[in-house]
Amino acid sequence: MKKIITLWILILIPYFVFANAEKKSKEMCACLKKAKSSQEEGDKKECLDLREKHVKALKKGSKQYDAYLKSLSSCEQELAGLPQVDANLTTEEKTKVVCDCMKNASKQNRMGCFKLQSDYANTISDKEEKKAFNLNSQSCGD
Structure with a gap:
């Protein structure tokens, strides 16, 4: 029984870790899109604050943080008009x-x-x- 529980934990932890990073990158992408379309300084500041909050939560250099950056890069490419x-x-x-x-x-x-x-x-x-x-x-x- 312990082995089964341990196995489930090992399977589910990466899912939740990367799901959290994915959720945060989508949140950041939405903020960046809003800031780009509004051109208001307050919206840009909001994104900077959100980015700082995400870096702290995901712990810079962690696997979660790397997954966050990878997921966010496609949004940044889209915003820059790159294929x-x-x-x-x-x-x-x-x-x-x-x-x-x-x-x-x-x-x-x-x-x-x-x-x-x-x-x-x-x-x-x-x-x-x-x-x-x-x-x-x-x-x-x-």
């Missing part, structure tokens, strides 16, 4: 997406393109292919 990362694209298609981003982004949004490039690089497991992707996608930003 979502699709790991199923070919390397050439990934390069084209990054290059299109670089060509069409304002100076302010170029940092988002660099993040997109990094995210796509992380989807490539073959070292030579990743090296070629990085070289090709960096040269299109010049």
